[in-house]
Amino acid sequence: MxxxxxxxxxxxxxxxxxxxxxxxxxxxxxxxxxxxxxxxxxxxxxxxxxxxxxxxxxxxxxxxxxxxxxxxxxxxxxxxxxxxxxxxxxxxxxxxxxxxxxxxxxxxxxxxxxxxxxxxxxxxxxxxxxxxxxxxxxxxxxxxxxxxxxxxxxxxxxxxxxxxxxxxxxxxxxxxxxxxxxSNTRTESNNDDLVKDITEYLNEKIFESIRIEDIEKRFSRSSSTLFTLFKNKTGYSLIHFFNLIKIQKACELMNLTDLSIKEIGYKLDFRDPLYFSRVFKKYMGTSPSAYRKSL
Structure with missing residues (x-):
């Protein structure tokens, strides 16, 4: 050579x-x-x-x-x-x-x-x-x-x-x-399917609150395993993603219904209106009332 x-x-x-x-x-x-x-x-x-x-x-x-x-x-x-x-x-x-x-x-x-x-x-x-x-x-x-x-x-x-x-x-x-x-292994494919299942589960529970125990029971895995896998695959923590889709749903409800902001927050299981407003602003960069006025 x-x-x-x-x-x-x-x-x-x-x-x-x-x-x-x-x-x-x-x-x-x-x-x-x-x-x-x-x-x-x-x-x-x-x-x-x-x-x-x-x-x-x-x-x-x-x-x-x-x-x-x-x-x-x-x-x-x-x-x-x-x-x-x-x-x-x-x-x-x-x-x-x-x-x-x-x-x-x-x-x-x-x-x-x-x-x-x-x-x-x-x-x-x-x-x-x-x-x-x-x-x-x-x-x-x-x-x-x-x-x-x-x-x-x-x-x-x-x-x-x-x-x-x-x-x-x-x-x-x-x-x-x-x-x-x-090109990843079958394990990676299975992990992709698991993340997809978790995502679907979170969307099904969007109007509810979820406990760590609920997630562990639903997927027969430890919370640390599930949280790490979800973060690695999506770039989001599981809690961050769950709040994100809740706020996306809140925006949808503001656009498509006459429900009050308080009713929308309550519907999405935010029992404290002030907490709902803080979370909404964190993800949307504006308050719920300002967002609705902009529609």
């Missing part, structure tokens, strides 16, 4: 865009790009003897999308096999090696990205997939998105192009992370 065969080493049909390093500060300091931007992006078809070793890692995160052939990625003491229609994100500043298969060389699209949101995107990837390559259904539009981003840079390295490519990168990474959700 050729040592350290790197970017731009000459794969027939390759495409590479490297943002001039002197211009990266522009993206890092612009309101519409500092959160997420591209530093390099490319395409290597049938990359025979492709080999890259970075003992000190790379300043950016690297997404590698294998569409044909095979390859391998080593991060730390973990080895990952890359198969057709799989992707992986390499952590920034972490030692790594990646290489193409000797007899079935990979064809890959890849992108280096950075920005204030990059860490969060990587954390999302790790949290959903335990840091393993993700198999995804083949979709031509993913390839088209890579090609379109590379073509966009033909317009020049201008502020508008940097801003546009940042927005396109958000969409591209989102499409990969979305499919990473679908």
């Amino acid at each position: 050729q040592k350290n065969r790197a970017l731009g080493s000459g794969f027939k049909g390759e495409k590479i865009v490297v943002i001039p390093r002197g211009m990266l500060h522009i993206q890092n300091n612009r309101a519409l790009t500092h959160h997420l931007y591209i530093t390099d992006i490319g395409y290597f078809p049938k990359a025979v003897s492709h080999y890259r070793k970075r003992p000190d890692g790379c300043p950016e995160y690297i997404l590698i999308y294998c569409i044909e052939g095979k390859g391998g990625i080593k991060t730390g003491n973990r080895n990952h096999e890359m198969l057709p229609n799989s992707f992986f994100i390499i952590e920034r500043e972490k030692a790594h090696t990646y290489f193409s298969h000797k007899t079935q060389p990979w064809t890959i699209y890849w992108v280096h990205f950075a920005g204030t949101s990059a860490d969060h995107i990587y954390e999302r990837f790790i949290g959903l997939n335990q840091g393993k390559p993700v198999s995804i259904p083949y979709q031509q539009n993913k390839i088209s998105e890579f090609e379109y981003i590379m073509d966009t840079y033909k317009l020049g390295f201008t502020d508008q192009v940097f801003e546009y490519s940042s927005m396109l990168l958000h969409k591209l990474l989102g499409s990969f992370i979305y499919y990473s959700l679908k």
